[in-house]
Amino acid sequence: MRMDTSCNLKRRKVLKLKICNYIIILMAVPFVVEGLPNSLKSTSSLPPESCNGHDGYELSIFVKKPTHYICPVCDKVLRSPRQLQCGDRFCKNCVEKILQKSEEPVCPVVDCQETVDVNEIVPDHAVRKDILALDIYCEYRDNGCNKIIKLRDLSSHIQECGYAEIDCIHKQRGCHAKVERRHLADHLASDCLYSPVTCEYCNQSLSREDLEEHVRRCPQAPVSCPNGCGVKDIPRMKVTLVLLDQATGRRNLSDTFRPDPTSSSFKQPTGDMNVASGCPLFVSQSVLETPTYIKNDTLYIKVVVDTSDLYGP
Protein backbone atom coordinates (compact mmCIF):
# COMPACT_ATOMS: atom_id res chain seq x y z
CA MET A 1 0.00 0.00 0.00
CA ARG A 2 2.73 2.42 1.02
CA MET A 3 4.70 1.82 -2.13
CA ASP A 4 1.62 2.53 -4.19
CA THR A 5 0.93 5.84 -2.51
CA SER A 6 4.43 7.17 -2.95
CA CYS A 7 4.43 6.03 -6.54
CA ASN A 8 1.18 7.89 -7.18
CA LEU A 9 2.56 11.01 -5.61
CA LYS A 10 5.60 10.92 -7.84
CA ARG A 11 3.48 10.50 -10.89
CA ARG A 12 1.32 13.42 -9.93
CA LYS A 13 4.38 15.59 -9.45
CA VAL A 14 5.62 14.85 -12.94
CA LEU A 15 2.20 15.55 -14.35
CA LYS A 16 2.04 18.88 -12.53
CA LEU A 17 5.43 19.88 -13.81
CA LYS A 18 4.32 19.07 -17.31
CA ILE A 19 1.21 21.24 -16.93
CA CYS A 20 3.41 24.00 -15.57
CA ASN A 21 5.74 23.84 -18.54
CA TYR A 22 2.78 23.90 -20.83
CA ILE A 23 1.28 26.97 -19.18
CA ILE A 24 4.62 28.77 -19.31
CA ILE A 25 4.81 28.13 -23.02
CA LEU A 26 1.27 29.42 -23.50
CA MET A 27 1.89 32.59 -21.54
CA ALA A 28 4.90 33.32 -23.68
CA VAL A 29 2.87 33.24 -26.88
CA PRO A 30 1.34 36.72 -26.68
CA PHE A 31 4.76 38.27 -26.16
CA VAL A 32 6.14 36.53 -29.17
CA VAL A 33 3.35 37.63 -31.47
CA GLU A 34 3.23 41.12 -29.99
CA GLY A 35 6.91 41.68 -30.70
CA LEU A 36 6.35 43.14 -34.15
CA PRO A 37 8.75 45.70 -35.59
CA ASN A 38 7.55 49.25 -34.89
CA SER A 39 6.88 49.87 -38.56
CA LEU A 40 4.18 47.22 -38.49
CA LYS A 41 2.52 48.45 -35.31
CA SER A 42 -0.66 50.47 -35.54
CA THR A 43 0.03 54.18 -35.25
CA SER A 44 -3.58 55.25 -34.63
CA SER A 45 -4.82 56.19 -31.19
CA LEU A 46 -6.61 52.91 -30.66
CA PRO A 47 -7.28 51.99 -27.06
CA PRO A 48 -4.91 49.38 -25.63
CA GLU A 49 -6.09 45.79 -25.86
CA SER A 50 -8.01 44.96 -22.73
CA CYS A 51 -9.39 41.51 -23.31
CA ASN A 52 -8.09 39.75 -20.23
CA GLY A 53 -10.50 36.90 -19.74
CA HIS A 54 -13.08 38.42 -22.09
CA ASP A 55 -14.77 36.77 -25.05
CA GLY A 56 -15.93 38.90 -27.97
CA TYR A 57 -18.36 41.83 -27.98
CA GLU A 58 -22.09 41.12 -27.87
CA LEU A 59 -23.58 41.47 -31.36
CA SER A 60 -26.54 43.38 -29.89
CA ILE A 61 -24.45 46.46 -28.98
CA PHE A 62 -23.69 47.19 -32.66
CA VAL A 63 -25.94 49.50 -34.66
CA LYS A 64 -25.18 47.63 -37.92
CA LYS A 65 -24.47 44.00 -37.04
CA PRO A 66 -20.94 43.02 -38.24
CA THR A 67 -21.88 39.40 -38.92
CA HIS A 68 -18.67 38.84 -40.96
CA TYR A 69 -16.55 39.48 -37.84
CA ILE A 70 -17.94 36.72 -35.63
CA CYS A 71 -15.48 34.62 -33.61
CA PRO A 72 -16.14 30.89 -34.26
CA VAL A 73 -15.34 30.03 -30.63
CA CYS A 74 -17.48 32.46 -28.62
CA ASP A 75 -19.95 33.39 -31.36
CA LYS A 76 -19.51 37.08 -30.56
CA VAL A 77 -17.79 39.95 -32.40
CA LEU A 78 -13.97 39.57 -32.42
CA ARG A 79 -12.18 41.25 -29.52
CA SER A 80 -8.43 41.78 -30.10
CA PRO A 81 -8.55 39.45 -33.13
CA ARG A 82 -5.80 36.92 -33.77
CA GLN A 83 -5.35 35.22 -37.12
CA LEU A 84 -4.15 31.64 -37.39
CA GLN A 85 -2.03 30.29 -40.22
CA CYS A 86 -5.19 28.87 -41.82
CA GLY A 87 -6.62 32.39 -42.12
CA ASP A 88 -9.39 31.99 -39.52
CA ARG A 89 -9.74 34.70 -36.87
CA PHE A 90 -10.54 34.40 -33.20
CA CYS A 91 -10.58 36.66 -30.14
CA LYS A 92 -7.24 36.76 -28.34
CA ASN A 93 -8.89 35.15 -25.34
CA CYS A 94 -10.50 32.45 -27.47
CA VAL A 95 -7.14 31.53 -29.08
CA GLU A 96 -5.79 30.97 -25.59
CA LYS A 97 -8.71 28.61 -24.93
CA ILE A 98 -7.92 26.67 -28.14
CA LEU A 99 -4.27 26.31 -27.12
CA GLN A 100 -5.15 25.16 -23.61
CA LYS A 101 -7.50 22.48 -24.89
CA SER A 102 -4.87 20.12 -26.27
CA GLU A 103 -1.15 19.76 -26.74
CA GLU A 104 -1.64 19.57 -30.48
CA PRO A 105 -4.32 22.17 -31.04
CA VAL A 106 -6.26 22.38 -34.30
CA CYS A 107 -8.42 25.17 -35.74
CA PRO A 108 -11.94 24.56 -34.38
CA VAL A 109 -13.68 25.72 -37.59
CA VAL A 110 -15.57 22.61 -38.74
CA ASP A 111 -14.32 22.47 -42.37
CA CYS A 112 -10.76 23.61 -41.46
CA GLN A 113 -9.25 21.59 -38.59
CA GLU A 114 -5.73 22.69 -39.60
CA THR A 115 -2.99 22.21 -37.01
CA VAL A 116 -2.23 25.40 -35.09
CA ASP A 117 1.38 26.55 -35.05
CA VAL A 118 1.73 28.90 -32.06
CA ASN A 119 4.54 30.78 -33.80
CA GLU A 120 2.26 31.66 -36.69
CA ILE A 121 -0.51 33.34 -34.68
CA VAL A 122 -0.63 37.06 -35.44
CA PRO A 123 -2.73 39.96 -34.21
CA ASP A 124 -4.99 41.27 -36.98
CA HIS A 125 -4.60 45.02 -36.57
CA ALA A 126 -6.63 45.91 -39.66
CA VAL A 127 -9.69 43.97 -38.51
CA ARG A 128 -9.32 45.26 -34.97
CA LYS A 129 -9.26 48.82 -36.29
CA ASP A 130 -12.37 48.18 -38.43
CA ILE A 131 -14.30 46.76 -35.48
CA LEU A 132 -13.28 49.56 -33.09
CA ALA A 133 -14.54 52.11 -35.65
CA LEU A 134 -18.04 50.60 -35.72
CA ASP A 135 -20.99 52.42 -34.19
CA ILE A 136 -22.40 50.94 -31.02
CA TYR A 137 -25.14 51.83 -28.58
CA CYS A 138 -24.12 53.00 -25.13
CA GLU A 139 -23.97 50.19 -22.57
CA TYR A 140 -26.58 52.07 -20.56
CA ARG A 141 -29.12 52.32 -23.35
CA ASP A 142 -31.70 50.51 -21.19
CA ASN A 143 -31.27 53.23 -18.54
CA GLY A 144 -32.08 55.87 -21.13
CA CYS A 145 -28.79 56.87 -22.80
CA ASN A 146 -29.41 57.06 -26.53
CA LYS A 147 -25.86 58.07 -27.49
CA ILE A 148 -24.34 56.23 -30.44
CA ILE A 149 -20.55 56.07 -30.21
CA LYS A 150 -17.58 54.37 -31.84
CA LEU A 151 -16.64 51.16 -30.05
CA ARG A 152 -13.16 52.60 -29.40
CA ASP A 153 -14.71 55.51 -27.47
CA LEU A 154 -16.84 53.31 -25.23
CA SER A 155 -14.70 53.48 -22.10
CA SER A 156 -14.22 57.25 -22.30
CA HIS A 157 -17.97 57.68 -22.79
CA ILE A 158 -18.74 55.46 -19.80
CA GLN A 159 -16.54 57.76 -17.69
CA GLU A 160 -18.99 60.56 -18.30
CA CYS A 161 -22.28 58.89 -19.28
CA GLY A 162 -25.03 60.31 -17.07
CA TYR A 163 -26.88 56.99 -17.16
CA ALA A 164 -23.94 54.87 -16.02
CA GLU A 165 -24.44 53.27 -12.63
CA ILE A 166 -21.77 54.34 -10.20
CA ASP A 167 -21.01 53.88 -6.53
CA CYS A 168 -21.88 56.73 -4.22
CA ILE A 169 -18.79 58.87 -3.55
CA HIS A 170 -19.20 58.06 0.15
CA LYS A 171 -18.76 54.31 -0.39
CA GLN A 172 -15.62 54.34 1.82
CA ARG A 173 -17.65 55.78 4.67
CA GLY A 174 -20.32 53.10 4.34
CA CYS A 175 -22.87 54.19 1.73
CA HIS A 176 -23.65 51.21 -0.50
CA ALA A 177 -25.97 53.09 -2.84
CA LYS A 178 -25.51 52.65 -6.58
CA VAL A 179 -26.93 55.54 -8.55
CA GLU A 180 -26.97 56.73 -12.12
CA ARG A 181 -24.33 59.43 -12.47
CA ARG A 182 -26.98 62.05 -13.33
CA HIS A 183 -28.73 61.32 -10.00
CA LEU A 184 -25.66 61.49 -7.79
CA ALA A 185 -26.17 65.13 -6.83
CA ASP A 186 -29.79 64.40 -5.83
CA HIS A 187 -28.70 61.38 -3.83
CA LEU A 188 -26.07 63.41 -1.96
CA ALA A 189 -28.48 66.27 -1.35
CA SER A 190 -31.41 64.21 -0.12
CA ASP A 191 -30.76 60.51 0.56
CA CYS A 192 -27.13 59.80 1.32
CA LEU A 193 -26.72 59.23 5.04
CA TYR A 194 -23.01 59.99 4.77
CA SER A 195 -22.99 63.31 2.98
CA PRO A 196 -22.21 66.27 5.18
CA VAL A 197 -25.12 68.53 6.07
CA THR A 198 -25.34 71.67 8.16
CA CYS A 199 -27.65 71.98 11.13
CA GLU A 200 -30.03 74.79 10.14
CA TYR A 201 -30.17 76.05 13.72
CA CYS A 202 -26.54 76.11 14.88
CA ASN A 203 -24.66 75.78 11.55
CA GLN A 204 -22.63 72.84 12.82
CA SER A 205 -21.52 70.50 10.02
CA LEU A 206 -22.27 66.80 10.51
CA SER A 207 -23.32 63.73 8.51
CA ARG A 208 -26.99 63.33 7.64
CA GLU A 209 -26.96 60.10 9.63
CA ASP A 210 -26.35 62.08 12.84
CA LEU A 211 -28.62 65.02 12.03
CA GLU A 212 -31.85 63.77 13.61
CA GLU A 213 -30.17 62.94 16.89
CA HIS A 214 -28.29 66.24 16.81
CA VAL A 215 -31.41 68.35 16.26
CA ARG A 216 -33.07 66.64 19.19
CA ARG A 217 -30.27 67.99 21.38
CA CYS A 218 -29.22 71.08 19.45
CA PRO A 219 -29.34 74.02 21.87
CA GLN A 220 -30.49 76.32 19.06
CA ALA A 221 -33.27 74.09 17.72
CA PRO A 222 -36.79 75.16 18.65
CA VAL A 223 -39.16 72.69 20.29
CA SER A 224 -42.89 72.05 20.45
CA CYS A 225 -44.86 72.83 23.53
CA PRO A 226 -44.40 69.91 25.97
CA ASN A 227 -47.95 70.28 27.25
CA GLY A 228 -49.36 69.36 23.87
CA CYS A 229 -51.11 72.66 23.19
CA GLY A 230 -49.95 72.42 19.58
CA VAL A 231 -47.64 75.42 19.60
CA LYS A 232 -44.45 74.64 17.69
CA ASP A 233 -41.17 76.43 17.06
CA ILE A 234 -40.66 77.51 20.62
CA PRO A 235 -37.02 78.57 21.09
CA ARG A 236 -35.27 76.83 23.95
CA MET A 237 -34.68 78.90 27.06
CA LYS A 238 -31.18 79.07 28.49
CA VAL A 239 -30.58 77.60 31.94
CA THR A 240 -27.41 78.39 33.89
CA LEU A 241 -26.49 76.53 37.05
CA VAL A 242 -23.95 78.17 39.35
CA LEU A 243 -22.34 76.43 42.32
CA LEU A 244 -21.44 79.28 44.65
CA ASP A 245 -18.04 79.72 46.25
CA GLN A 246 -18.86 80.39 49.91
CA ALA A 247 -15.29 81.22 50.94
CA THR A 248 -14.11 84.02 48.66
CA GLY A 249 -16.98 84.29 46.19
CA ARG A 250 -14.48 84.24 43.34
CA ARG A 251 -14.47 80.60 42.31
CA ASN A 252 -18.09 80.03 41.36
CA LEU A 253 -18.56 77.06 39.01
CA SER A 254 -21.16 77.35 36.30
CA ASP A 255 -22.55 75.53 33.29
CA THR A 256 -25.21 76.52 30.80
CA PHE A 257 -27.55 74.36 28.72
CA ARG A 258 -30.79 74.59 26.82
CA PRO A 259 -33.10 71.82 28.02
CA ASP A 260 -35.46 70.08 25.64
CA PRO A 261 -38.88 70.38 27.34
CA THR A 262 -40.11 67.31 25.44
CA SER A 263 -37.47 65.06 27.03
CA SER A 264 -38.60 63.03 30.04
CA SER A 265 -36.08 64.87 32.21
CA PHE A 266 -37.52 68.34 31.70
CA LYS A 267 -41.24 67.83 31.22
CA GLN A 268 -43.79 68.67 33.90
CA PRO A 269 -43.28 66.03 36.63
CA THR A 270 -45.90 63.32 36.95
CA GLY A 271 -44.23 61.51 39.86
CA ASP A 272 -41.80 62.24 42.68
CA MET A 273 -38.93 62.82 40.33
CA ASN A 274 -38.18 63.04 36.60
CA VAL A 275 -35.45 60.98 34.96
CA ALA A 276 -32.20 62.59 36.12
CA SER A 277 -30.26 64.70 33.64
CA GLY A 278 -27.41 67.09 34.06
CA CYS A 279 -23.79 67.99 33.37
CA PRO A 280 -21.79 64.84 34.19
CA LEU A 281 -18.41 66.58 34.54
CA PHE A 282 -19.63 69.66 36.33
CA VAL A 283 -17.42 69.28 39.41
CA SER A 284 -15.46 66.41 40.93
CA GLN A 285 -16.47 64.98 44.30
CA SER A 286 -13.15 65.96 45.90
CA VAL A 287 -13.42 69.58 44.85
CA LEU A 288 -17.05 69.73 45.87
CA GLU A 289 -16.36 68.46 49.39
CA THR A 290 -14.12 71.35 50.39
CA PRO A 291 -15.01 74.31 52.60
CA THR A 292 -15.09 76.47 49.45
CA TYR A 293 -18.38 74.98 48.37
CA ILE A 294 -19.74 73.24 51.47
CA LYS A 295 -20.09 75.18 54.70
CA ASN A 296 -22.16 73.97 57.67
CA ASP A 297 -23.33 71.02 55.56
CA THR A 298 -24.88 73.44 53.11
CA LEU A 299 -24.18 74.21 49.44
CA TYR A 300 -25.78 76.90 47.33
CA ILE A 301 -26.80 76.51 43.69
CA LYS A 302 -27.98 79.54 41.79
CA VAL A 303 -30.27 78.80 38.84
CA VAL A 304 -30.54 81.45 36.10
CA VAL A 305 -33.27 80.94 33.53
CA ASP A 306 -32.80 83.25 30.58
CA THR A 307 -36.06 83.62 28.70
CA SER A 308 -35.03 86.54 26.50
CA ASP A 309 -34.83 84.21 23.44
CA LEU A 310 -38.39 83.13 23.99
CA TYR A 311 -40.02 86.45 23.33
CA GLY A 312 -37.61 88.14 21.01
CA PRO A 313 -35.96 91.52 21.61
Ligand SMILES: [Zn+2]
Ligand atom coordinates in the same frame (compact mmCIF):
# COMPACT_ATOMS: atom_id res chain seq x y z
ZN1 LIG B 1 -14.14 34.74 -29.34
Ligand SMILES: [Zn+2]
Ligand atom coordinates in the same frame (compact mmCIF):
# COMPACT_ATOMS: atom_id res chain seq x y z
ZN1 LIG C 1 -8.92 27.40 -39.67
Ligand SMILES: [Zn+2]
Ligand atom coordinates in the same frame (compact mmCIF):
# COMPACT_ATOMS: atom_id res chain seq x y z
ZN1 LIG D 1 -24.21 56.54 -22.28
Ligand SMILES: [Zn+2]
Ligand atom coordinates in the same frame (compact mmCIF):
# COMPACT_ATOMS: atom_id res chain seq x y z
ZN1 LIG E 1 -24.47 57.83 -0.62
Ligand SMILES: [Zn+2]
Ligand atom coordinates in the same frame (compact mmCIF):
# COMPACT_ATOMS: atom_id res chain seq x y z
ZN1 LIG F 1 -27.52 72.33 15.68
